[in-house]
Amino acid sequence: MDHLTPQQRHNTMAAIRGKNTKPEMIVRRGLWKRGFRYRLNHKRLPGHPDLVLKKFRTCIFVNGCFWHGHLVDMKVFENSGCCKIPKTNRDFWVAKIRRNKERDKEEQRKLAEMGWHCITVWECELKPSKREETLESIAFTLNHIWLQDHQARVIAYPLQNEEDMQMPMAAEGDVV
């Protein structure tokens, strides 16, 4: 027997598993509301991204500021406004956060190699005062990525034509 309500138990279990945690839910709901569709925790991709938007070839990671050392400089490793490293067992925490940051970087490098874009959303960017702005900016970035990926193909054709058209123009110049 425990004294948790079903909702409390759900929250506790979710926190332990690291899934369906609050910041991630904010991003999911915010993007869904804006018409974006995604898959969750794609097992076969490096780092198991929290959200995967296939149409945008984009992975989204929702990172806790402490565990992923937000704004912590890897060289000096001082506390940042987001990540206060405990004084007790400091070396242990520094090593742990450093490993997490290195792993994040490595996973995103692999994803980039596979042709995926990566967006990292930080917990601190999702607090109530910043939330809407952050979600808007994710939506903007996604649309920008989509346009860029598709523009590249569209532009390739007129550029070639333009080159062909320059040939006779140069010949005309010679005649004059």
Ligand SMILES: [Zn+2]
């Ligand atoms: Zn932060």
